[in-house]
Amino acid sequence: MLEIRQVSVSVEGKPILRGVNAYVGDREVFVVFGPNGSGKTSLLMAIAGVPGYEITEGEIVFNETRLNGLPPNERAKLGIALAHQTPPEVPGLRLRDLLKICAGKSPNEELGEEELELAKRLKVAELLDREVNVGFSGGERKRAELLQVLAMKPKLLLLDEPDSGVDVESLKLIAGEIQRYLEESGASALLVTHQGEIINYIEAEYGCVLVNGVAFCYQNPKEVLKTIKQMGYDACVKCMSPVSWRK
Amino acid sequence: MRKVHEPGELEEMKERSILQSIPHEILKAAQRVGLEDESKRxxxxxxxxxEAIAEAVSEFYRGQVEIMDIxxxxxxxxxxxKLRWKLISPDKDEHTKSVxxxxxxxxxxRIAPGAKLILPLQTCLLISTSGFEQKLHNIIIAxxxxxxxxxxxxxxxxxxxSGKHVGVSEFYVKQGAKLHFAMLHAWAREVSVHPRSAALVEDGAIFxxxxxxxxxLHTIDMHxxxxxxGREATAQSNILIHAVGSAEMELGEEAVLRGEGARAQLISRIVARDEAKVSTQPMLIGEGDRAKGHVECKGIVLGDGAxxxxxxxxxxxxxxxxxxxxxAVGRLEEKAITYLMTRGLDEEEAVSVLIRGFLNPRLLQLPSEIEAEVxxxxxxxxxGL
Known part of the structure; x- marks a missing residue:
C-alpha cells in the first residue's frame, strides 16, 4: 500500500531524514519508534504532503501513485489521513463542522449516526459545538483528532504519537478505536511513537527505530519495544544496526 | 440624481404590507441585512x-414600544x-453639522419601562437614488x-x-434596561458612510x-x-469587518467607564483584502472605581495592497x-490552512473556511434567522477570496 523508498527530507534547508525506507502492506500496521527530535513527525508530514517538509531524495508511493509533489488535500482524497500530534487551534470553526468536512458532507447536512456514535465512543460528543482544539485538554485533542481521521474513512492512517500525554484509560480508548477501525475497514496504519505502550493494544506486524533521521532495526515491533525498554534509545544510537528492511 | 422608484410610488407603498411595499430588487437587498415580515418583529x-414607508408596531406589543419617523x-x-444632540454635538464635524x-x-x-420584547424590533434604511445623500438622526430610548x-x-x-449615508444615533439605556442594537451594513463601491453614535448607559443597564x-464601500468613518x-453599567461592542476593493475605513469604539463597577468589552474582527485600508483605534477609559474593561482586536490581511x-x-x-x-494583526495561520488541507480541502477552500470562522457571526449575538443571513x-x- 505504502512504499517509502530511500526518502530524505529537509525542513527549511536542514536535513531531517536520511534515506528512510519503509513498507506498509495492505491491512498492516507499521510502527516507527524514536526519541524526541528523531524525525518521526517529519516522516508523517512528508507522507501527508505538509508544506515545508521537502522530499530531497527518494520517493513515496501509495497504491502505485507517486506522492512526491502532491498537495495534502490530494493525498487525503487518495485515502491518507494524518492524526496530528499537536493540532492547531482553529478559532471560529466548530468541531461539528470540521467533522462534516472530514465525512465529505455539505455544511447543511447533519452528521450521521455513525459519526455521532463514534464521537460518543471517543468521549468528545460534548466538544462538537466547541471551536476546534480551542481550550481542549491534551487528551481531548488526541481523541478529537482520531474522530476526524476515522470519519475520513482512510485507507491509510498516519498516527503521530496518539499515545503521548494521555492517561492509561485514554490510551486504551484511543488504541481500541484504532484497532476497531483497522479490523472493520481493512485499512493500514503507520504509527509513530516515543513511549511505545500503545502497541500493547494494537496489532502491529512490523516496526523500526528512527534516530537522527536514520531508520534501522526493522523487526517485529514488540521485539523493538522490548529492546528499547531494556536498553533505552541511547543504546539504539550506539547500535544503529543496518538490518535490511523488508520489501 | 436617478431614482429607481417612480414618483408617487412611495405613497402607494405605505398602503400595503411592509414587504409588499418595497420594490422587489431592493427588498432582496433589505432582506440580506435582516428585514423580515412585520409579523415576525x-x-x-x-x-x-x-421617505419613511413603514412605521408599525405589531398588535401584541402595542403600548410597549413606540416607533416612528424622527x-x-x-x-x-x-x-x-431635549434628547436630540444631548450626547453628540452638532458641531462635532461637517457630517453632524449637515444633519x-x-x-x-x-x-x-422608545421601549416602555419594564417591557420585555421577545421579538426584535427592526429598522431598515435604504438608498434607492444614485448619489443620494442620506442625512438621518435616530434616537433610541430603552x-x-x-x-x-x-x-x-x-x-x-x-x-x-454611489451615495452618502450620514446617520446620527443617540441611545439612552436607562436603569436596569438591556438593549442590544445590531447594525448590518451592505453598501456599494461608491457609497461613503458616516455613522455618528453615542450611548448613555445608566445604573445596572446593559448595552x-x-x-x-x-x-x-468607498469610505466609512465611525467612532x-x-x-x-451608571453603577455597574455594562457595555459590549462587537464588530465584524470585511474590507474589500479600495475601501478606506476608520473605526474605533470608545467606552468611558464612569460608573462604579462599570464594565465594557470591545471586540473586533477585521479582514482586509485587495487595496482596502482599515484603521481601528478602540479605546477604553476607566474613570470609575472598580471599572473593568477589555479590548480584543484581531485582523487578517489578505493580499499585498491591503x-x-x-x-x-x-x-x-x-x-x-x-x-x-x-x-493580533497579520496573515492567516499557515498551520491552520495546512491542517484543513490534510482533511481534504484545497487551499482556497481552507482559506474560505478559516475566514468564515474568523468572521464568526455568532460574535454578533444576533437573532438566529438574522445570524443565518449574515x-x-x-x-x-x-x-470570493
Missing amino acids: AATYVAIDH RKALDKHSWVR EEELGGGYFI EEGCEATVVTGCTVHPRIH VSSYASLNP PLILCE QIHAVPGLWAKRKNVELSHEA NELIKAVAK
Missing part, C-alpha cells in the same frame, strides 16, 4: 432615501427635542428595566453604486452594540461612543481600574 420602521416624534413629544442643517429623516424608538433587540439594516438598491460591514455612566492599522488604547484615570487588551453573506464573501 415587535415593530418596524423602513425608509427609502428620506420628525414625527419631534412634533409629538416636545421632550425628544443639523438638513434633517432628512431617521427613526425614534426605559427602565426593559429588554429589547433592535436590528438595523442599511443598504442600497442593487443598481445604485450591546453589534456591527457588521461585509460588502464593498461610536459608549458612556457607562492594510490594517490597529491601535487599541487603554486609559486608567484612577486606581482600582482594570483594563486589558489583546491585539452567515450566508460571510460564506459568499469568503468564497
Whole structure:
C-alpha cells in the first residue's frame, strides 16, 4: 500500500531524514519508534504532503501513485489521513463542522449516526459545538483528532504519537478505536511513537527505530519495544544496526 | 440624481404590507441585512432615501414600544427635542453639522419601562437614488428595566453604486434596561458612510452594540461612543469587518467607564483584502472605581495592497481600574490552512473556511434567522477570496 523508498527530507534547508525506507502492506500496521527530535513527525508530514517538509531524495508511493509533489488535500482524497500530534487551534470553526468536512458532507447536512456514535465512543460528543482544539485538554485533542481521521474513512492512517500525554484509560480508548477501525475497514496504519505502550493494544506486524533521521532495526515491533525498554534509545544510537528492511 | 422608484410610488407603498411595499430588487437587498415580515418583529420602521414607508408596531406589543419617523416624534413629544444632540454635538464635524442643517429623516424608538420584547424590533434604511445623500438622526430610548433587540439594516438598491449615508444615533439605556442594537451594513463601491453614535448607559443597564460591514464601500468613518455612566453599567461592542476593493475605513469604539463597577468589552474582527485600508483605534477609559474593561482586536490581511492599522488604547484615570487588551494583526495561520488541507480541502477552500470562522457571526449575538443571513453573506464573501 505504502512504499517509502530511500526518502530524505529537509525542513527549511536542514536535513531531517536520511534515506528512510519503509513498507506498509495492505491491512498492516507499521510502527516507527524514536526519541524526541528523531524525525518521526517529519516522516508523517512528508507522507501527508505538509508544506515545508521537502522530499530531497527518494520517493513515496501509495497504491502505485507517486506522492512526491502532491498537495495534502490530494493525498487525503487518495485515502491518507494524518492524526496530528499537536493540532492547531482553529478559532471560529466548530468541531461539528470540521467533522462534516472530514465525512465529505455539505455544511447543511447533519452528521450521521455513525459519526455521532463514534464521537460518543471517543468521549468528545460534548466538544462538537466547541471551536476546534480551542481550550481542549491534551487528551481531548488526541481523541478529537482520531474522530476526524476515522470519519475520513482512510485507507491509510498516519498516527503521530496518539499515545503521548494521555492517561492509561485514554490510551486504551484511543488504541481500541484504532484497532476497531483497522479490523472493520481493512485499512493500514503507520504509527509513530516515543513511549511505545500503545502497541500493547494494537496489532502491529512490523516496526523500526528512527534516530537522527536514520531508520534501522526493522523487526517485529514488540521485539523493538522490548529492546528499547531494556536498553533505552541511547543504546539504539550506539547500535544503529543496518538490518535490511523488508520489501 | 436617478431614482429607481417612480414618483408617487412611495405613497402607494405605505398602503400595503411592509414587504409588499418595497420594490422587489431592493427588498432582496433589505432582506440580506435582516428585514423580515412585520409579523415576525415587535415593530418596524423602513425608509427609502428620506421617505419613511413603514412605521408599525405589531398588535401584541402595542403600548410597549413606540416607533416612528424622527420628525414625527419631534412634533409629538416636545421632550425628544431635549434628547436630540444631548450626547453628540452638532458641531462635532461637517457630517453632524449637515444633519443639523438638513434633517432628512431617521427613526425614534422608545421601549416602555419594564417591557420585555421577545421579538426584535427592526429598522431598515435604504438608498434607492444614485448619489443620494442620506442625512438621518435616530434616537433610541430603552426605559427602565426593559429588554429589547433592535436590528438595523442599511443598504442600497442593487443598481445604485454611489451615495452618502450620514446617520446620527443617540441611545439612552436607562436603569436596569438591556438593549442590544445590531447594525448590518451592505453598501456599494461608491457609497461613503458616516455613522455618528453615542450611548448613555445608566445604573445596572446593559448595552450591546453589534456591527457588521461585509460588502464593498468607498469610505466609512465611525467612532461610536459608549458612556457607562451608571453603577455597574455594562457595555459590549462587537464588530465584524470585511474590507474589500479600495475601501478606506476608520473605526474605533470608545467606552468611558464612569460608573462604579462599570464594565465594557470591545471586540473586533477585521479582514482586509485587495487595496482596502482599515484603521481601528478602540479605546477604553476607566474613570470609575472598580471599572473593568477589555479590548480584543484581531485582523487578517489578505493580499499585498491591503492594510490594517490597529491601535487599541487603554486609559486608567484612577486606581482600582482594570483594563486589558489583546491585539493580533497579520496573515492567516499557515498551520491552520495546512491542517484543513490534510482533511481534504484545497487551499482556497481552507482559506474560505478559516475566514468564515474568523468572521464568526455568532460574535454578533444576533437573532438566529438574522445570524443565518449574515452567515450566508460571510460564506459568499469568503468564497470570493
